[in-house]
Amino acid sequence: MKNGTKIGIALLIVGGVLFSLFARNFSAFSTGDGRSLRWARYDVTIDNVDTSANRYDVTESYVLDIETGPYSFGFAEIPLNRTENIDNVTVSDAGAALTPGCIDVAGYYCVTNDGKWLSIKYFFRSQAQSGQTRTIDIRYTVYGGLRSYEDGDQLYWVAIPGDREFPIDEALVTVNMPAGTPIDKTASYPDTWKENVQGSTITWQSPGVMEKGDELEVRVQYPHNPQMQKPDWQGGYDRERFYVENIQPIVSLILVILGALIGIGTVALVLVRFMTRGRDPQALLAPEYLTELPDEELPGVVGLLLDEKFDMRDMMATLVDLARRGFLVIEQKDKEGVFGMFGSTEFVFHNTKNFAAPLTNYERELMSGIFGYNFAKDEVELSDLKEKFYKKIPGIKKAMYQELIERGYFEKSPDSTRQRWYTMGVIGLVLGFLGIWFSDGLSFISPLIMAPAVGVVIGSAAAFLFADVMPAKTQKGSQAATNWRAFRKYLDDIEKHSDMQQVSSKFDQFIPYAVMFGIEQEIIKRFANVLTTMPTWYYPTSVGGPWGRGYRHNPTPMTGMGKAAPMSGMDNMGGGFGGLNDMSQSMSQGLNSMSSGLTRMLNDASRTMTSAPKSSGSGGFSGGGGRGGGGGGSRGFG
Structure with missing residues (x-):
């Protein structure tokens, strides 16, 4: 195999690893049809918090600058896995309430709930044209979104999701707790937002433009209210967080060590095999040139x-x-x-x-x-x-x-030796890439679950690339x-x-x-x-x-x-x-x-x-661990 071909294959292998690692988490943010807009403002207000009934209201207020239109509708997808329900959805366009109804007509909005996701699709009262500004308000009530711990209850919400089609110029998130409620602890993820606490109100101001993929989670802890029942989903979530914070780091370390052992170990074995049995013996005599045929070999x-x-x-x-x-x-x-x-x-x-x-x-x-x-x-x-x-x-x-x-x-036979190493390399590469790809479904075990598979790919690539010299x-x-x-x-x-x-x-x-x-x-x-x-x-x-x-x-x-x-x-x-x-x-x-x-x-x-014939064909909270608030999802327009 020529050196250029080897380099090409090596680049292909590296590209395949990168693709396997990142492609499964990639999502397209643009509409792909030349249209574009941006959020001039994306403000979220959480109020009417009832710490006994475990209920609060969320209002998402958008100011949209239409750069290249037209746009007819928008949508919001909110996961329900850390709530008991979301209800009382209303949508307004420039202060005028839209009409509920699942018909694709201007001025209407449709809400569907499949038990896992709440989907909101709303149609502007008129098409949003290039150069226009639109103001949209989406309001809904969250049930069972508060978390109950003896050391303090928590409100924890993904206020601005990362799965958005367009960037945000400015954003403000406000949490209005009931008057007189002591605020024990607050946090935001990421922690770069400017936080302000005044009485029972907490605000977070964006530090700059939020690019596509950036998100914000906010967290507020307040004294435990014994009248509030713990939501059904919290037990599973707490067990998950315990695993993530206490066991998963150990599992991740083991996986990294295993991946390193497989990758580095296999590469080392390949090198040892080459050094000990893959190199030609040194010739006893090395003439500069010979004027006669060295022998009668064919x-x-x-x-x-x-x-x-x-x-x-x-x-x-x-x-x-x-x-x-x-x-x-x-x-x-x-x-x-x-x-x-x-x-x-x-x-x-x-x-x-x-x-x-x-x-x-x-x-x-x-x-x-x-x-x-x-x-x-x-x-x-x-x-x-x-x-x-x-x-x-x-x-x-x-x-x-x-x-x-x-x-x-x-x-x-050098051909059988070479083919044996090629075969081992190809089989290992296929298994490694499959392992990387399917590890996405096992990421709850560890975000580094693919480490052994990456090690297999590295080791197999070494076997493949060294096949010619074996x-x-x-x-x-x-x-x-x-x-x-x-x-x-x-x-x-x-x-x-x-x-x-x-x-x-x-x-x-x-x-x-x-x-x-x-x-x-x-x-x-x-x-x-x-x-x-x-x-x-x-x-x-x-x-x-x-x-x-x-x-x-x-x-x-x-x-x-x-x-x-x-x-x-x-x-x-x-x-x-x-x-x-x-x-x-x-x-x-x-x-x-x-x-x-x-x-x-x-x-x-x-x-x-x-020729052959052609063929046909922040720490210290009462519970809940690190990040993992409810809400979030995706937002977009069409």
Whole structure:
């Protein structure tokens, strides 16, 4: 896997974690249709507090600046989980009372109660247009919202909810307790609001603009009234608060430690595995360059040894090597188009029927993929392999990896080692992301409930990202890879290290390895001026000259089993020469054709052989702990 791909996957993993952590808590605040408004004022007054009957009234007063209209209605959603009921709802627009009724008509409002939420939807008396200001008052009575404790009762209310569509410029929250009621303690969440206590009245003034998502909870404690009954919901709430304040911190700490152990521990295990068993042994000898082939290893095996990954270049190098060794001939032909236009180049593979020489298992798979079972076909056009040969690739790939093991370069297949780590990483990532996502439903246990899942994601990401470097060569494999890299360095600067005239005879020997290294065009160009013979295994019929009459199978074995043959020896394969000038010209044409044609053949073959058919598809309060008042919900307009 390329470094760019790894970085992309790493960014994707980080993005996935961030998305899983934050997306589930994200809500869109804008209407999405270009309209906008803001609360110039959002004032809340709590009065008529009856500490015996456990009842009080709430008035929400809005001054709305319509920036871009129009707007026809507004709504309020109030949770009932910390009240016994909310009733007596009234709504007014600019001081004029709206009419109760669940019809979508201007001047009406509708109240629904499903036991969990109180929903209020009200329609302005007329559409609120851009540039207008509207004043809305919503009034309702809360039953069972006060909390009873022996050390002091409490009024606790989310006066301004965070789930709002638009910002608030100024806000004032006022709590009017019954005259003469002593105020024991007060608090606001957040505590940045300016608080003022005068007698039995407490006010909180906003410190600035409230952005979307900002909310305010207020809390007032006063002497216990034994006549007030404790609301039914309070027992469960108090138990919840006890858990949150006394047990949850311990649970959260355990979860964080567990997540850290999983994440850091897994990363450490991955690193230890890489350091102890994933690194290649150091080669005993490290030559700067080698002017000869390090050994007689096959180019396909060398390519797989070097990058540890099967690719089409390994297979194409094998194809060229089979041709060089006399098992097939590659012919380049031109196909005429209509009226001499739209012609194309076709490559034909000719079977030389060389059954005496041995082949490796993967070479046999390749040959049978081209010439059929038992290599029965005499010739095959490359285009005939389209959407057919691809079925052979898995077998060739498996056999090539097995060859690495049998030759002692690896103890285990690098592909199976890599895939095992990839699989562990992917499974862990999927489980981790699922754990993060579904942990939202278990957040009552701890807000850090997702910590172990995050640890799984981190550890799995490490396993995934290190998968490529986990395969380790043997000492023999490491030394061989070092030697072949030294040979590659020689090929890159062959004109610097050698007299091209003296090494011209090695062109045919070097070219399959050049294909494997991806430098075949450069090697052909560097040998072009010194070659006196042409490889017999590449037949550029489209060039004409001695190749013009096409390839004809020679029943006698090819000279030197595919070694380069003298140009004069081409007579018996399709044509003759008129002299040295013609010979030189034909050589130049043949090499030029080979340079461009071989590259084209390799590209076309890679595409054709991999093509497959398309498929169809504040503390100290008497009780109640920290934050957690009633009220709140959401407010919006449409």
